[in-house]
Amino acid sequence: MRTYLIRRLLTFIPSMLVVYTLVFVMIHATPGNPWDTGDKPFPPQVLRNLEAKYHFNDPVWKQYVDYLGSIVTEFDFGPSYKRGITANEVIARFLPVSIQLGLTAFVIAFIAGIILGTVSAIAHNTWLDRLAMFGAVVGISTPTYVVITILIVTLAVQLRLVPTGGWGGILDRRIIIPALALALGPTASIARYARSSLLDILRLDYIRTARGKGLRERVIHVRHALPNAMIPVVTVAAVSLADLITGSFFVESIYQIPGIGRYFVSTVQDKDYPVLMAVTLMYAAVIWLTNFVVDVLYATLDPRIRLS
């Protein structure tokens, strides 16, 4: 177990290195530079100074090594080309907003998903089950940008319950629409997993034993079946969590939320490479961490699984 954990932790380094290299190669293979302004180009002297300032004239291998060095030793991703702050500040300023929104959405999705899945499994093959599962498939197949626009049109424009955009923290009512829009997809997939996992468990012998000794159905479902059924659900839930806390481009840009998700697209289009590198590595690190935690959780929740 301990050697497994250490070996597993060590894979962090090559994983991040591959991501860094991929992004670096992509950046340098893209034609044009960040200061291509189209019709009205900068004077050549200005361009030369900008290129010198940001080390664009160094040989490519030197840029690769120097940048990697500054990330590893000082955790410094460099200045944003376009925004007047450093890439670290972009993350520090906007990631917390995405984390708050994502966690809110996750809590909604986790609770709603498990309740829906459990109800569905217990009411297996009744109209309630079919209705819930139809809802889940709709939830999985509707893109977030469609969900959020429907929510804005109904809740904000027609019913005037909440504003049509903005951000004021977790306790502000403006969190309702984006949190619901983000939660719908994960709710649906958690519900589907919880249902099928619970159905598998309910067929097992120990459940029959529990019935045989005369336990009430509620006790069987909640105390005996649910904990075991949760194990595979944890995996999907963790993947959703990683996805949610790293921000959603669509929800954040449509609802005007100052989160990190908006930068996924804009940094590429502006060629703001330091921010692009910081955002990508952050995302990859979160995904890596999630996978790691899921593996460890799995072994902890289910003693039959041996990590090796």
Add this chain to the structure above:
Amino acid sequence: MTARDPHPVPTAGSRHGAARPSDLALLHASPPRTYLREVGDRLVRNRTAMVGLAFILALVILGISTPWVAPFDYAKGSLLTANRPPNAVNWLGTDALGRDTLSRLLWGGRVSLTVAIGAQVIVVLIGVTLGLISGFVGGWTDYLIMRTVDALYSLPSLLVAVVVMSFLRGVLAQANEPSVAGLSRLNIATGGLLGVFIVLFLTHWLTVCRLVRAQVITVKEREFVLGARSLGAGSFRLVRVHILPHVLAPVLVALSFGIPGSIGLEASLSFLGIGVTPPMPSWGMMISEALPAMRTYPLLLVFPGVLLSVTLLSFTYLGDAVRDALDPLMKR
């Protein structure tokens, strides 16, 4: 899949040498039930899946016949007829530039399906090949392919898509560069679809590759493969005859979830304005074009949004059904 299987796998009865007359009678009473036939039967019995399949088939037929069926041109409009609600001439109304919504929906559906199905064909070809190599050869080859897959997995597909798209746009824009001139012309001729194809391929082959590799690893140690190997079958024959059929089921499942995934990602890209090039319509682009008028003219948003969701819904139901049908132990 209800069609007669051209290569029926011999059933147990016909294989064990001399069959008793009673066996023969049984054999003639009903056609041999092959694995594929049973899967097909289970699939046909699933009503929701069949409704989904009917919807998809209707879309495919409409998509193929769009150039003749669409009542108007997708790009031509008149400001005099802008933002019309549904009427006798424009059945589903017109958009902000006076273009017929129905025609644009039809052309957009054609684009979505072409992209999704085309990308999945390449995904399956390359994903299966790499997965087979990785699982069968093992060793360093396996390590290299799998670490690449892992690294690509840790990148959000939307981010990969945006980065690759901006890279491709930069490269393909250099139309006078001889090395990319052909590709560039192809991209323009297809309305910017080439780039979307490449992005979809790059983000979707990972799953297929992983699934195939996992399947190959479990199958290649089994007795019948060992038996074939000891009878002198070469690597190529082993893979083609004995291993490939076992890979079919997971690939089919991955495919039925990969197609809606591709449609969704293409819609997202076009929504962001980096997918197909205007005026070529796409459902995602139509949704993003409808957003500014969301409050005053929500119908414009509703049509492509609902169509996109229903299409994805149909594929999801079909995918679920395919997965259940392929797994005989699965109880509903």
